[in-house]
Amino acid sequence: xxxxxCNSLDFTxxxxxxxxxxxLSWTSTxxxxxxxxxxxxxxxxxxxxxxxxxxxxxxxxxxELFHIRGHESQEERHQGYIELRLYITNEEENKRSVELDVxxxxxxxxxxxxxxxxxxxxxxxxxxxxx
Amino acid sequence: MSECCLTxxxxxxxxxxxxxxxDADDFLLAHxxxxxxxxxxxxxxxxxxxxxxKLAMTWLSRCLKQHPLCTISTPPYPELPSRVLDVRCLTAPxxxxxxxxxxxxxxxxxxxxxxxxxxIITTTTSTLAxxxxxxALENLSNTFRDxxxxxxxxxxRYLWIDSLCIVQNDLADWxxxxxxxxxxxxxxxxxxxAVSSSDGSGGLFSMRNPLETTPCPIKIVLxxxxxxxxxxxxxxxxxxxxGSISWDPVLQVAGFQRPPLWQRAWVLQERLxxxxxxxxxxxxxSWKCRQEQASESVPEGxxxxxxxxxxxxxxxxxxxxxxxxxxxxxTQVRKKVHSGWEETExxxxxxFEYGTEEELIQLYNAWYDLVTLxxxxxxxxxxxxxxxxxxxxSAIAVATQDRYVAGLWEHDLHRGLLWSAPDSTNSKPDLRQxxxxxxxxxxxxxxxxxxxxxxxxxxxxxxxxxxxVNTIASLVGHQFEGLGVGALEVSGILRxxxxxxxxxSLPEEEVFKDIPHRHETLFDLKERRAVGWxxxxxxDRRYLSEVWCCPIMTEERPPRQGEEVRDGQVSVVEARGIxxxxxxxxxxxxxxxxxxxxxxxxxxGGCETDLFSII
Numbered sequence: 001x002x003x004x005x006c007n008s009l010d011f012t013x014x015x016x017x018x019x020x021x022x023x024l025s026w027t028s029t030x031x032x033x034x035x036x037x038x039x040x041x042x043x044x045x046x047x048x049x050x051x052x053x054x055x056x057x058x059x060x061x062x063x064e065l066f067h068i069r070g071h072e073s074q075e076e077r078h079q080g081y082i083e084l085r086l087y088i089t090n091e092e093e094n095k096r097s098v099e100l101d102v103x104x105x106x107x108x109x110x111x112x113x114x115x116x117x118x119x120x121x122x123x124x125x126x127x128x129x130x131x
Numbered sequence: 132m133s134e135c136c137l138t139x140x141x142x143x144x145x146x147x148x149x150x151x152x153x154d155a156d157d158f159l160l161a162h163x164x165x166x167x168x169x170x171x172x173x174x175x176x177x178x179x180x181x182x183x184x185k186l187a188m189t190w191l192s193r194c195l196k197q198h199p200l201c202t203i204s205t206p207p208y209p210e211l212p213s214r215v216l217d218v219r220c221l222t223a224p225x226x227x228x229x230x231x232x233x234x235x236x237x238x239x240x241x242x243x244x245x246x247x248x249x250x251i252i253t254t255t256t257s258t259l260a261x262x263x264x265x266x267a268l269e270n271l272s273n274t275f276r277d278x279x280x281x282x283x284x285x286x287x288r289y290l291w292i293d294s295l296c297i298v299q300n301d302l303a304d305w306x307x308x309x310x311x312x313x314x315x316x317x318x319x320x321x322x323x324x325a326v327s328s329s330d331g332s333g334g335l336f337s338m339r340n341p342l343e344t345t346p347c348p349i350k351i352v353l354x355x356x357x358x359x360x361x362x363x364x365x366x367x368x369x370x371x372x373x374g375s376i377s378w379d380p381v382l383q384v385a386g387f388q389r390p391p392l393w394q395r396a397w398v399l400q401e402r403l404x405x406x407x408x409x410x411x412x413x414x415x416x417s418w419k420c421r422q423e424q425a426s427e428s429v430p431e432g433x434x435x436x437x438x439x440x441x442x443x444x445x446x447x448x449x450x451x452x453x454x455x456x457x458x459x460x461x462t463q464v465r466k467k468v469h470s471g472w473e474e475t476e477x478x479x480x481x482x483f484e485y486g487t488e489e490e491l492i493q494l495y496n497a498w499y500d501l502v503t504l505x506x507x508x509x510x511x512x513x514x515x516x517x518x519x520x521x522x523x524x525s526a527i528a529v530a531t532q533d534r535y536v537a538g539l540w541e542h543d544l545h546r547g548l549l550w551s552a553p554d555s556t557n558s559k560p561d562l563r564q565x566x567x568x569x570x571x572x573x574x575x576x577x578x579x580x581x582x583x584x585x586x587x588x589x590x591x592x593x594x595x596x597x598x599x600v601n602t603i604a605s606l607v608g609h610q611f612e613g614l615g616v617g618a619l620e621v622s623g624i625l626r627x628x629x630x631x632x633x634x635x636s637l638p639e640e641e642v643f644k645d646i647p648h649r650h651e652t653l654f655d656l657k658e659r660r661a662v663g664w665x666x667x668x669x670x671d672r673r674y675l676s677e678v679w680c681c682p683i684m685t686e687e688r689p690p691r692q693g694e695e696v697r698d699g700q701v702s703v704v705e706a707r708g709i710x711x712x713x714x715x716x717x718x719x720x721x722x723x724x725x726x727x728x729x730x731x732x733x734x735x736g737g738c739e740t741d742l743f744s745i746i
Contacts, residue, residue, distance in 0.1 A: 001172075002349070006349065007350075008352075009349060009350070009351040009352065010351075010352040011351065011352060011353060011354050012352050012353070012354050016354075036354050038351075054342075056171050056342045056345075056347040056348070057347045057349060057372060059340060059342040059343055059347075060342060060343060060347050060372065060373070060374065063340075063342075063343035063344075063374070064374045064376075067374075067376070067378045086351075086353070086354070088354075092355075096355040097355050098353045098354065098355060100368070100370070105370075107375065108351075108372065121374070122374070122375035122376060123372045123373065123374060123375060124372070124373055124374075124375050125349075125351065125370050125371070125372055126346060126370055126371045126372075126373060126431075127368075127369075127370040127371070128163045128164050128167075128370075128371065128431055
């Protein structure tokens, strides 16, 4: 079961944006700083509530958040909205084509945006099919 | 069990080899999407669900079909252990009984589990006959019951569990079986690991939220059309989202957060000797074979090789019997690459590589790393220190043709002797019971590190042949299972020094500020100067009035910034060695009490070579 947000992950509705903190020092990906956005839950409590209601993707994001921690604070400055980002390489931008690698997938980040900091969950979009 | 997996796969016959007639990889890819969608929309909270059994069968099938490294080292049709559980026994009401195998061949599974403090069912001399008539499932611990269920679901008839298949109160049976345990694990079709259970009540299977690990079926709309693998704007593309980072506890094989099973010393060799491992943690089911690892979250699997260090790779080949060394002969003999599947089994078994001297050192290094990991694990019975790792030691001995001497290797003794046990000062009184000679790391129940594994600084020249001229280890007892007495006959240098807790008297102390504070300064009272440092092996070996310095290795390095050197001196030569306590002045018998560091090796320059024993 998917919630309304997870059921319609649409990266065509935003402009190409720039991530000033990418590439991240603690991970080799994304190599690109540019991304498209699909808006998601308006807050962490809303994400957790959706997970409780059984949305598969919200459960996955919540689970990953628990592992990386950093979201536990109840302070307002640590609460923010969630967005999903599809990072685009320069090559993809030039070709205007997104590469979906069968083996390593395509990275999508779920970013909990707060005034204190961004908490990032790294996800892989997989197709499990040979091209 | 799933028809799709087993219609052409026979895993439990006595008179036929395993046959797989479909392409398991194509099967996996073709069915993965539907399998994952099924899991996502009808999630089972137990790791012991039908979907997981299908997944496990798929991993196994693919390994049998496509992984020559796994299959070469595991005969498809091995001799069964002396006793096994027959999980399809027709004569027992529960269909479960202990049987004596008398040389029967066939695939079987093994179980790695934590005995724990809870009482678990065992076989003793008084219950042996009863177990062979049948075992009621309700008498089994949760872990054993789950393992029986898994064996049945995987269509494997025989299961080996140590507590039931070895007569626990029969010392002769235990000794006979314990030496075979390594081969039991290495010949098993796969080993089942109850990773998160701290005792038998924990069970193999766990309840968890499967959505946290199962890739989530999703449709996304991409910004552009066209391109390889991409789908057009507005149509959306179907796929699955999963976490990029695996948090599975089974990956935590070292460190404080290890799951209960990985904390047990016996399990180290169970984990390393088996070709295939089906693991159940409190998070998910996962798979590891010699060539691949996979899990519920990464069901398609990942190749193993990329994550392995050179030492791990060498050790893997040695444990699989695919690597041998000629340590006294030529260094490069022949290299036959095991191309695998087209070869007959016999040809494949002979397709091992010969290693070079350099690789041999790397293998010894791998052993030292393994010992460090091993000594971090817990042993219930202290005297099991050698038996619990004997399977790995045996494999290395076969590959190197070297002699295993109380946890070290005869041809690498000069490096192996330089171990230290930095946390042993807190050891408990019962750990002082004798179980190995003092020169062996196994003499202490403490984490042991090896100095040679820390030698990574550039500009250091190491010599290991200056001082310890000759070593002959004379041992009493079984090479791999334990020792009565082990004496090391040494021809080397000895010089007396006096440990003192007077750190502030050494102006060079700040140079060594990274050394743990439990060291003592070594003084030469005749020359009235400090000459180095002494690191006691154990709390009861501190504050000795004198020790004998037995240098083993010198290091030549450039002077550190600010270090005082003689005019024109361009390098500093230090010495590393072991500290000995003299037990009998007439017979020249010593015991090891610690390690030492002489900061100027010229202090040892005038000493003559002496003959002495270390016990």
